[in-house]
Amino acid sequence: MKCDLCDKPAMVHEVVIQNGNKVEMHFCAEHAAAKGYILPTVPVTQILQQFAAAGKSIKAQKAAARRCEACGLTFAEFRQTGRFGCASCYDAFMPSVAAIIERAQSGAVSHLGRIPKRIEGQADRAAIRRQLIKEIEAAVAAEQYERAASLQGRLHQLGMDTKPPTEPNS
Amino acid sequence: MNSNADTDVVVSVRIRVARNLAGFPFTGRASDTQRQEVLQMVTHAPLAGEFPDGLAWVNMNQASAQERQLLVERHLVSKHFAESSLPRALGLGHNEELGVMVNEEDHLRIQSILPGFRLNDAFALARSFDQALEETLDFAFHPRWGYLTACPTNVGSGIRLGAMLHLPALRYSGEIERVKRAAKDLHLAVRGYYGEGTDAIGNFYQVSNQVTLGAPEEELMQHFRDEVIPKLVDYERTARQMLLETNRPLIEDKVYRARATLKVARLLGAEEATKLLSTLRFGICTGLLHNLSIERVEQLLLQVQPAHLAQLDPFAVEEEMGRLSRASLVRRALGDYTEGSPEI
Numbered sequence: 001m002k003c004d005l006c007d008k009p010a011m012v013h014e015v016v017i018q019n020g021n022k023v024e025m026h027f028c029a030e031h032a033a034a035k036g037y038i039l040p041t042v043p044v045t046q047i048l049q050q051f052a053a054a055g056k057s058i059k060a061q062k063a064a065a066r067r068c069e070a071c072g073l074t075f076a077e078f079r080q081t082g083r084f085g086c087a088s089c090y091d092a093f094m095p096s097v098a099a100i101i102e103r104a105q106s107g108a109v110s111h112l113g114r115i116p117k118r119i120e121g122q123a124d125r126a127a128i129r130r131q132l133i134k135e136i137e138a139a140v141a142a143e144q145y146e147r148a149a150s151l152q153g154r155l156h157q158l159g160m161d162t163k164p165p166t167e168p169n170s
Numbered sequence: 171m172n173s174n175a176d177t178d179v180v181v182s183v184r185i186r187v188a189r190n191l192a193g194f195p196f197t198g199r200a201s202d203t204q205r206q207e208v209l210q211m212v213t214h215a216p217l218a219g220e221f222p223d224g225l226a227w228v229n230m231n232q233a234s235a236q237e238r239q240l241l242v243e244r245h246l247v248s249k250h251f252a253e254s255s256l257p258r259a260l261g262l263g264h265n266e267e268l269g270v271m272v273n274e275e276d277h278l279r280i281q282s283i284l285p286g287f288r289l290n291d292a293f294a295l296a297r298s299f300d301q302a303l304e305e306t307l308d309f310a311f312h313p314r315w316g317y318l319t320a321c322p323t324n325v326g327s328g329i330r331l332g333a334m335l336h337l338p339a340l341r342y343s344g345e346i347e348r349v350k351r352a353a354k355d356l357h358l359a360v361r362g363y364y365g366e367g368t369d370a371i372g373n374f375y376q377v378s379n380q381v382t383l384g385a386p387e388e389e390l391m392q393h394f395r396d397e398v399i400p401k402l403v404d405y406e407r408t409a410r411q412m413l414l415e416t417n418r419p420l421i422e423d424k425v426y427r428a429r430a431t432l433k434v435a436r437l438l439g440a441e442e443a444t445k446l447l448s449t450l451r452f453g454i455c456t457g458l459l460h461n462l463s464i465e466r467v468e469q470l471l472l473q474v475q476p477a478h479l480a481q482l483d484p485f486a487v488e489e490e491m492g493r494l495s496r497a498s499l500v501r502r503a504l505g506d507y508t509e510g511s512p513e514i
Contacts, residue, residue: 002354004351005347007360007362070195071195073199081198082321082322083196083198083275083320083321084196084318084320084321085196085199086194086196087190087192087196087310087312087318090312090318090325091312097322100322101325101383104322104323105322105323105325105381105382105383105384106357106380106381107384108326108381108383108384108385109384110314110315110316110383110384111312111314111315111316111317111325111326111327111384112384112385112386113316113326113385113386114327114386115311116304116308116309116311117304128314131314132314150384154314
């Protein structure tokens with residue numbers, strides 16, 4: 001999250017009610033100080049990271065300890081740097097990866113562009129297909145029709161059928 | 171949009187393609203041996219088509235601090251890349267219109283930077299190099315996420331489209347913060363003169379797309395070229411017109427003071443020179459200054475940067491001498507060079 005007044009990371013987050021409307025404000029250390037907010041000695045982002053790493057729930061602890069077998073990067077390390085270690089991390093940290101990418105990419109759910117000639121057809125298409133179908137079903141269940149259509153678009157682009165081959169009623 | 175018609179606002183365009191070699195950890199996680207191997211594979215890859223002579227490679231660990239700074243000033247490498255100590259190289263081709271960083275955050279950062287609004291040409295050049303490499307190298311690719319990158323914000327097409335915009339009127343009129351917020355809503359990143367984490371010295375802003383996933387490359391580019399940038403160009407032009415209509419003396423004062431200062435100054439810092447030259451650029455674009463071209467001002471904007479100046483005048487490496495040398499260079503360029511006291 002960036003400061004409302006400049007590009008630096010926001011350290012102070014404030015919710016106020018203005019004319020009956022909820023307004024969120026985010027400021028970096030300098031702008032927060034200029035506006036009279038008292039800053040904690042440790043930046044909030046750092047506290048959040050430590051909090052996330054410590055993980056109060058067992059689920060959070062397990063998530064942070066997940067490790068990519070190919071390069072050894074843990075999910076906690078990824079959270080700290082925002083950088084993956086290798087190509088396998090993208091599969092190792094699913095489903096968190098899907099949520100992170102969708103957030104970073106303004107809701108885009110899959111690549112729709114060029115596919116390199118040399119690797120066409122080499123990837124694990126069956127696994128991708130299963131994953132996409134699972135997410136389409138979840139999107140429909142949550143009434144996220146636009147997202148479902150977008151995922152279906154990717155299935156089509158990969159030359160796959162949207163219906164599983166072993167559909168019981170087909 | 172005509173490339174020459176937009177130089178009043180669009181200084182240059184940049185296409186950056188991020189790629190990683192399949193089978194290797196990304197740069198940050200790779201061992202030095204693996205980084206060397208990546209370097210070897212890329213610099214020795216045979217290139218067909220448009221690049222029969224290959225690229226000229228600069229080993230960054232053998233380049234001096236001044237040479238590395240020169241590359242930053244030309245926007246050919248990121249500050250991060252210039253300051254890193256990892257095994258890394260920069261490839262240059264097509265008269266420096268193409269630059270390839272090896273072992274940046276991603277194994278490959280292919281960049282094409284062109285003056286004016288020549289987005290199509292920059293896109294074609296970067297893409298043709300990308301495809302030439304892809305003939306012999308395997309890039310990390312995922313059926314769902316596309317081209318894989320160290321940071322998930324670059325995944326998919328791996329292509330970032332950027333434009334360096336000169337937005338003095340939006341800054342003077344106080345509209346720039348509103349425009350920045352609007353840009354955020356359009357999923358654009360607005361950065362300073364030397365990219366991420368740098369200031370917009372001289373009111374030069376780098377604007378780039380933040381979404382690299384979910385649409386074909388051509389569609390992303392078309393949107394940026396036909397909708398995003400023209401909108402920002404229009405905002406700036408409207409602000410310029412408004413300022414001239416409502417506050418002409420203020421604008422004239424800024425422009426003529428900048429010219430006067432540059433003509434008589436005996437000591438000039440790089441940042442001060444950049445700001446004043448930026449104001450001259452604004453003066454030319456608003457018709458207040460004649461007998462001076464945008465191209466000449468842009469050439470000076472580069473020459474007054476510390477590493478460029480030190481190339482012209484080896485004594486200028488020392489800061490105080492640099493200030494003296496810079497002021498002299500600018501006075502000569504503006505045709506008012508006087509050895510004695512200035513005529514005002």
